[in-house]
Amino acid sequence: MGKSMEKSSKKITGAEILIRCLHEEQVEFVFGYPGGAVLHIYDAIFHQDKFKHILVRHEQAALHAADAYSRSTGKVGVALVTSGPGATNAVTGIATAYMDSIPMVIISGQVPTYAIGEDAFQECDTVGITRPCVKHNFLVKDVKDIAATMKKAFYVASSGRPGPVLVDIPKDITADLCQFDYPETVQMRSYNPVTKGHLGQIKKALKLLSEAKRPMVYSGGGVVLGDAAEHLIKLIQALGLPITSTLMGLGGFPASDKKFLGMLGMHGTYEANMAMQECDVLLAVGARFDDRVIGNTVDFLSKPRTIIHIDIDPASISKRVKIDVPIVGDVKSVLADMNELIATEKPQQNTVALNAWFEQIKTWRAKECMNFAQSDEFIKPQYVIQKLHEVTKGEAFVTSDVGQHQMWAAQYYKFDQPRRWINSGGLGTMGVGLPYAMGVQFAHPNAQVACVTGEGSIQMNIQELSTCAQYHLPIKVIMLNNRYLGMVRQWQEFFYENRYSESYMDSLPNFVKLAEAYGHVGMQITKPGDVEAALKEAFAMKSRFVFMDFITDQKENVFPMIQNGKGLSDMILAEDL
Amino acid sequence: MATQSARHIISLLMENESGALSRVAGLFSARGYNIESLTVAATEDQTLSRMTIVTTGSEAVIEQIIKQLNKLVDVVKVLDLNDGKFIERELMLVKVKATSAFREEMKRMCDIFRGRIIDVADGSFTIELTGSGNKLDAFIESLDKAAILETVRTGASGIGRGDRILKV
Structure with a gap:
């Protein structure tokens, strides 16, 4: 955007128009996979060099890579897939985003307009299939509509509460001719997302927070996505409040800061969950009170507290929990307004009560719930993450898959910066880790990128080792290999009397040889004493993709743990067992 | 949150585009909301569709439904008619048995409910009846079940009274 409007009387094909739209949007990477319905588009890509097309090995990976590109940069991620199976393979990635x-x-490519509805080869109702998992979608039926639709797609995707937008384009439309005229602005009478928060509500919130005896801040993914970390830090410092973060919000506030109580929720720290439960005024910032965070609502609401909720999405407010002071608006703008108010009004705080509250928090902290028993025999997965943090000086981009390793990465890699922790929080998609690492590495070619994964998850998109070889991506895979689907095994241990139904992984490949077969470096680490040296060795290979197979303690579980459906203060700690 | 469930009539204006109806219907099924009836047609402005949805839910659920509808990118405006005074109308066509002995009786029933007989055939009438959902229900209940051959209802349409106007 911001470039001069492209106008030309020359007619070009729909495919060329589409490419020009991507140029107008300053797209750097398109992650995709060709097929029949998108051949015209791929031919147009062949004739341009303004963006780079990344050829993945499965459409799902294209979506995840584009998604992680976006998560790590804040820019819109772009993916291109063909019709039918191309689109259905993309669905998991779309739903994840x-x-x-x-x-x-x-x-997405679509069969030609004249064939739609005839059960044509590689036809599916892409707009219908994706409707429940996109922010919006379009089927373009006329070449004249491509430019305006693309403009809308980028606008809708990136404004308000962001989300994926799909544009389905039939093949004949990409061959039809039209002039290219990219709209400079977009007006939609049906779509006007709120940005500024209501000042009266912000004042009310600030009054409540400053007068609170036991204030608590709960920060979510909205702080990261809304680029509001700086403003959040300022607020916390000005008022001296304790703060916790959801899985998605990690890095939105520095984990190394004393005010930070660690992650909350099902596998959150004792102090964070207790403070959430016992506070008298709660400020939720860009978070949505989901089941993995507050447990069941009855337990949560059994303690009286006043809740302030800042969110850009009105539908997120009072969805699971009734909110006392809703503030609908862009998190960054609302926090900036709040900080300005603090600077001008210098609110009086109840320092005596606040000090007593921090004393209480100190007693919860004294439980040291994140301690784990070291072993000379087995590699403890937590230890690997701690060492990863040390070796990368806490500056790596860390992607993860889904399961125990994800929780350990979240708990033990202390994120001090936003957009460094890339994982699938909402949908919980196994298989995202490796393609996420690809998307991040493309966006930050010189950064350290670590993919923390398990032997279960990695095999869900293992084919991408080939993509990593093609583009020489120096990713470091940190695989915590416990020969179990660990989180499933953990639940079976707790809730199914150790009946490990289908959670053991047999016939695993030799991951070292597998990595080598793709031209990568493979390492297997079996002794606790070798962990640090191996990590140093791997990260010293700055231009190589290194696959590290850590053979870890099979029996390790993630603690603390709130059992499904229980309340926040009902935690199982490692020391209880 | 309030748990008392009540019937609400929600009116909305949305872009008159293909797939618009399925976005709304899909939202209701995906989130487990009730739909008692749903009617849709283009307005005097052909670019807009007006939809009337009759649903039931607690205050909290209705609040979520309104918010989720507003969140749909194609939806221009949403109004919960129950927030103020409104008029509700529904059209029903009923085909009833009307054999010689009962023809007069059937006509009388129809008159009492201010219906109109719009088709007369050997042994049957088709009656057109307009009113609130309750009125149509009452008419059906007042008929001998065995006399009803077929019914078709449009679902409710609603409009605010006086100055309550839903327009872009």
């Missing part, structure tokens, strides 16, 4: 509010534009 939708659940975590990631701005993306997905272009």
